[in-house]
Amino acid sequence: MPLLTYTLLRVALVVGAGALLYVLGVRSWLLVVLAVLIGAGLSYVLLAGPRQAAADDLERRTGGRPTNLEKSLARDGDDEDAQFDALGQDYASVVEGEEAEADAAPQDAEHTGRGAGEHGGAPTGDDTDGPASPRV
Structure with missing residues (x-):
């Protein structure tokens, strides 16, 4: 029963946020997005107790069985x-x-004496067949 209670409280927060936004004049798809975001934020802050009760109930019902x-x-x-x-x-x-x-x-x-061409860096002079060119 705690899971159902928690779910209904979350839905109520989303619907309430949507109703408030509607009254404030938000009428587009933004209404739904903002209502869900506001409802999620409020449920995180306000519903910590019911959320923990729902988690405990699920743990009790599953008996700690592995998923x-x-x-x-x-x-x-x-x-x-x-x-x-x-x-x-x-x-x-x-x-x-x-x-x-x-x-x-x-x-x-x-x-290994390999040239830097194989490793992505600048040539060092020891990867040529001829004498090393002077470094500037």
Whole structure:
């Protein structure tokens, strides 16, 4: 019953805001947009108690059961763990390996002697076949 009460109070706030805006002369599609925005803002400020009561009622009625999304996420995590176990790796070693590669990548590019043309910067002179041109 608290959920129905909260919903009806929210609808009443939107309708009330719309009626007030109508009296003030707002007659276009802006009436609906402003009424919804004003009603939402007022319900956030004024209906904290009924909102919490509705949330508590929903929690009580569902018994804290996981939702379908939570079940799906748990299954996906179990599937990933099974795949890593099948490969003989654990998640931590894979993540650490990716972090090590990311940390090493910029350093490797500096020491390979590759030109900046491959990396988007200005040429450094050591990427040409001939003698380096003097820098200005």
